[in-house]
Amino acid sequence: MSSLSTAADTIVLKNGRRIHATNVIEKDGRVTYDTPAGQMSLPKSIVARIERDDFAYSSASREFSEPPVSAPEIEPVRGYEDVERLAVHDGSIDLAYLARLEMDARASSPTAVERVCAAHYAAAQFLLGKGDADAAIEHYRWALTFAPDNTGLLLNLAVLYLRASQYASAIDRLEHARRVAPNSADVAKLLGWAYYGANKTAQAVEEWGRAERLRPDAEVERALAKAQRDKAEEESYREGETAHFLLKYNGSATPDLARGILHVLEDDFRDLESQLDYTPRESIAVILYTNEAFSDITRAPSWAGAINDGRLRIPVQGLGGVTSELARVLKHELTHSFVGQKSHGRAPTWIQEGVAQWMEGKRSSQSAGALLDFLEQPSAPHLQEFEGSWMGLSGGAASLAYAWSLAVVESIIQSGGMSDISRLLDRIATSPSTEQALRESLHTDYADLEQQTLVYLRRAYVR
Secondary structure, three states, X not given: OOOEOOOOEEEEEOOOOEEEEEEEEEEOOEEEEEEOOEEEEEEHHHEEEEEOOOXXXXXXXXXXXXXXXXXXOOOOOOOHHHHHHHXXXXXXXXXXXXXXXXXXXXXXXXXXXXXXXXXXXXXXXHHHHOOOHHHHHHHHHHHHHHOOOOHHHHXXXXXXXXXXXXXXXXXXXXXHHHHHOOOOHHHHHHHHHHHHHOOOHHHHHHHHHHHHHHOOOHHHHHHHHHHHHHHHHHOOOEEEEXXXXXXXXXOOOOHHHHHHHXXXXXXXXXXXXXXXXXXXXXXXXXXXXXXXXXXXHHOOOOOOOOEEOOEEEEEOOOOOOOOHHHHHHHHHHHHHHHHHHHOOOOOOHHHHHHHHHHHHOOOOOOOHHHHHHHHOOOOOOOHHHHOOOOOOOOHHHHHHHHHHHHHHHHHHHHHHOHHHHHHHHHHHOOOOOHHHHHHHHHOOOHHHHHHHHHHHHHHHHOO
């Protein structure tokens, strides 16, 4: 097994930004934490929640759920502090108060417009703290009907669209923000994210380059370098498109192979849509590489046969058609897109990989005996240790992680069907932790789920 890194927590701000830190302490109205740059602090009023993470693997790269850049810290709208306690109190939004403010704002009083925008901002932040991003979006949209050029509202709304993979909607709002604030580094940073997610790599390079010129940012610099590698590699690629996919492929891949892959993916899309009760809102990008290009672009560990970082990146060198093995890879990687988007990018890696393996057709029959022998040892890892990234795992540790995650997902499905997985993913999207989502959707916790899985493996496969 890979060694465990130092325990880390995540501070989630009300604007959606996530700060990874250690030694997080709440005291006297502030949140203090340690980073490699030293101790930092924030006012508690801008913190939505703190996600405690006692088990975190060191990682060589980010998983699918991580965006290419983080959301900038966006200041609240003017008048927020005064209005917040009136708009949200006693654990709910005061809709009557919002209605009165809206009536005043329609009289075109500038102060009244500021107050109604602040109230809807407060309502949106409250809903985000409860995990209801869709309802928060509606409050931002309503606020913008009173102040359509408010850059803070536009950026906050764009961030929520980006986190939901609604890139076209984000681009619309960010282009409006660009007209209002043409020299904003934050607008350029988010537009780069939006264009990259929408598979418009050249535009992403342009926007992240603009953001770097306006305000140097190490995170944007890394994203820009990655997008430039993609752009350079894909400039000579051919393209194909269907109802749900945008395909780019190296000239070494034949048009027949490209068409076959798109046909298989469309069939897989319909199956996943039915089983997971979810439909991605925008087209999914698929890139077909030579083996060398795949290694150079993704920087993936040697055991990774394909990557989904929001785009399906698949090596297909030497293939003339869709083999059974390639078909399994396509189904596996497409499942990541569904699981990631349905859970708002919050599904832990064990669920991502367990569901993806199940959907591609794998079962625990080959690994059950060895897995049971290993898990019954006192030093065996717990399932919760597989929530984070696996990209730093050795080949042997990765094999264990894949087998364990498949067995757990298999036991859930055998107990309650695919509907249990669908409900769990919905709860993960809104719950503060995976364990709470397990309690709310399956009425279990990590310890009980582990035991359920061991009992299932013994009953189903050990004779």
